Amino acid sequence: MAALEPYIDAHSHVWTPDVAHYPLAKGFTVADMQPRSFTAEELLAICRPAGVGRVNLIQMIYYEFDNRYMLDMIKLYPERFVGTGIIDPLADDPGRAMRDLAPRGVRAFRIQPRYSKQPPARWLEPAGYAAMFATSAQTGQALSCLIDPDGFAEVDRMCRRFPETTVIIDHLGRIGADGMIRDADVDALCALARHRNVCVKVGAFYALGKKTPPYLDLAPLIRRVVQAFGANRCLWESDCPFQVVAHRYVDSLALIRDHLDFLSKDDRDWLLFRTAEQRLFQPLRL
Numbered sequence: 001m002a003a004l005e006p007y008i009d010a011h012s013h014v015w016t017p018d019v020a021h022y023p024l025a026k027g028f029t030v031a032d033m034q035p036r037s038f039t040a041e042e043l044l045a046i047c048r049p050a051g052v053g054r055v056n057l058i059q060m061i062y063y064e065f066d067n068r069y070m071l072d073m074i075k076l077y078p079e080r081f082v083g084t085g086i087i088d089p090l091a092d093d094p095g096r097a098m099r100d101l102a103p104r105g106v107r108a109f110r111i112q113p114r115y116s117k118q119p120p121a122r123w124l125e126p127a128g129y130a131a132m133f134a135t136s137a138q139t140g141q142a143l144s145c146l147i148d149p150d151g152f153a154e155v156d157r158m159c160r161r162f163p164e165t166t167v168i169i170d171h172l173g174r175i176g177a178d179g180m181i182r183d184a185d186v187d188a189l190c191a192l193a194r195h196r197n198v199c200v201k202v203g204a205f206y207a208l209g210k211k212t213p214p215y216l217d218l219a220p221l222i223r224r225v226v227q228a229f230g231a232n233r234c235l236w237e238s239d240c241p242f243q244v245v246a247h248r249y250v251d252s253l254a255l256i257r258d259h260l261d262f263l264s265k266d267d268r269d270w271l272l273f274r275t276a277e278q279r280l281f282q283p284l285r286l
Contacts, residue, residue, distance in 0.1 A: 004053030004054060004079065004080070005047075005048055005050075005051045005052055005053030006051055006053065006272075006273055007050070007051050007052040007053065007054075007236075007253070007272045007273050008052065008053075008054045008055070008056070008235075008236075008272070008273040008276035008277060008280075008281070009047055009052045009054070009055040009056065009236070009237060009238050009240070010056050010201050010203070010235035010236060010237040010275075010276045010280065011056060011058055011084075011170065011171075011201055011203060011204075011235075011237030011238065011239055012043055012047070012055050012056070012057060012058065012237075012238055012239065012240040012241075013038065013057070013058050013059075013060045013239075013240065013241065013242075014038055014039055014040045014042075014043055014057055014060070014069070014070065014073060015033060015037070015038055015039070015060045015062055015063070015069060016037065016039050016069055017030075017033070017036055017037040022063065022066075022068060022069045023066075024062050024063065025061075025062060025063055025064035025065070025066065026064075028061075028062045028064075032062060033062060034245075035241055035245065038240070038241040040057075040073040040076070040077060040081070042241075043055065043240060043241075044077075044080065046240065046244060046249045047238070047240070047249060050249050050250050050253050051253075052238075052253070053080065054079075054080055054081070054082075054273075054276075054281065055080065055081055056081075056082050056083065056084055056107065056108070056276065056280050057070050057073060057074065057081050057082070057083045057084065058083075058084045058110060058144075059083065059084060059085050059086040059110060061086075064086060065086055065087055065088050067083070067085045067086065067101070067106070070083045070085065071083065071085075071101075071104050071105070071106075074104065074105035074106075075104070075105070078105065081105065082105050082106070082107045082280055082281055083104075083105050083106045083107065083108075084106070084107065084108040084109060084110050084142075084144050085101050085106045085108075085109050085110070086109065086110050086115070087101075087109060087132075088115065088128075089111065089115050089116055089126055089128035089129050089131075089132060090115070090116070090117070090126060090128050091128065093131070094128045094129075094131050094132050094135075095131040095132065095134065095135035098132060098135045098136070098139065098141055099135065099139060099286070102139055102141060102284050102286055103286070106141065107141055107142065107280045107281070107284070108141055108142035108143065108144045108166075108168065108280060109132065109136075109141065109142075109143055109144065110144050110145075110146055110170075111124075111129065111132065111143050111144065111145055111146070112145065112146040112147060112151075113147070113151060116128075116129060120147065120148065120150040120151040120154070121150065121153070121154070122154065123147070123151055123154050124154040124155070124157070124158050125154075129158070130158075130161075130162075133158055133161070133162040133165045134162060134165075136162070136165040136166060137162050137164035137165045138285065139284050139285055139286060140166065140282070140284045140285045141166075141284060142165075142166040142167065142168050142199075142279060142280070143165060143166070143167050143168070144167075144168040144170055144201075145167060145168065145169050145170060146170050146171070147169070147170075147173065147174070148173065148174050148177070149173055149174075149175060149182075149184075149185040149188055149189065152169075152173065152188045152189060152191075152192060153188075155167060155169070155192060155198070156191070156192060156195070159192070159195040159197070159198060160195075163195065163196070163197065164197065165197060166197045166198075166199065166279060167195070167197060167198045167199070168198075168199045168200070168201060168235070168279070169189065169192065169198065169199070169200045169201065170201050170204075170237075171201060171203065171204035171207070171208070171237070171239065172189070172200060172201070172202060172203075172204070172208060172218075172221060172222075172225065173185070173189045173200070174204075174207075174208070175189060175208065175221060176208040176209040176218070176221065177207055177208060179209065179210070179211075181208075181209055181217075181218075181220075181221050186221060186224050186225075189225065189228075190224055190225065190227075190228035190229075193228040193229045193230075193233075198229070198233070199229065199233040199234065199235060199275065199279060200225055200229055200233065200234050200235070201234075201235050201236075201237040202222055202225065202226075202234050202235065202236055202237065202256070202271060203236055203237030203238055203239055203243075203252060204237065204239040204242070204243070205218060205243075205251070205252050205255060206239070206242060206243050206245075206246070206247045206251075206252070207239070207242070208221075209221070213247055213248070213251040214251065214254065214255060214259060215251070215252075215255045216255075216259065218255070219259075219260055219262075222260060223260070223262050226262075226263070226267065226271075230270075231263070231266070231267035231268075231270035231271055231275070232270045232274070232275055232278075233275060234270065234271050234275060235271065235275045235276045235279065235280075236252075236253070236256050236271045236272050236276075238252045238253070239252075253272075256268060256271050256272060257272065
């Protein structure tokens with residue numbers, strides 16, 4: 001087999017308009033699917049020309065806890081994809097659910113206050129999340145947090161309790177989602193670097209700060225994060241298809257690949273593929 005394109009996208013969603021075979025979760029309708037279709041094949045047609053050969057697929061909220069479409073795409077393209085699934089932390093045995101999905105290419109699980117049904121200040125209190133942190137420490141599957149800065153303190157608490165668990169903060173902790181990048185939020189995110197297994201996804205640039213390519217207004221935020229965590233704990237992500245609704249895929253990639261003069265070539269390699277290779281594409285401890 002020919003060598004794959006070198007870069008790894010640590011975060012992209014896929015879904016299919018075939019709702020007969022892959023029905024939507026309760027509370028979602030076809031009208032919620034924007035764009036109407038973003039299949040694995042559509043993703044590959046966008047990312048491969050940009051040099052991205054592998055992707056960590058993120059289970060889409062439209063399907064909630066039914067991971068079948070993502071799993072089927074991993075099975076269809078095993079050299080291209082791994083996955084971040086979603087399971088119910090309030091179910092009877094979320095740890096077993098994590099282990100059951102491990103042989104099917106699921107290397108991480110998305111967690112957020114929505115599923116714990118708790119406010120951000122207490123979002124990791126349910127016992128099911130403790131079970132997930134404990135299981136993660138054993139299997140090597142990461143826990144990927146979709147949170148705002150008001151959820152960072154709970155991550156800190158759980159990382160002190162479970163220091164061996166790999167935790168990933170999605171979308172730079174959504175700092176700047178309202179257009180304002182606050183020093184206190186950046187300080188709180190960077191404080192999580194004290195935990196050696198906390199990583200940060202650097203991306204979703206279309207949704208942060210000025211939300212305009214080439215996204216150079218985000219450079220000070222990214223610099224602080226890379227300095228705090230080290231490039232070997234930072235992963236570039238596109239957050240497709242949302243990145244390509246009004247912007248281009250290469251707009252996101254280019255910020256890391258071509259700009260940001262504080263990044264060395266080694267730093268760029270860590271962000272663009274080496275960290276994801278280590279954290280998401282290595283065999284699990286089963």
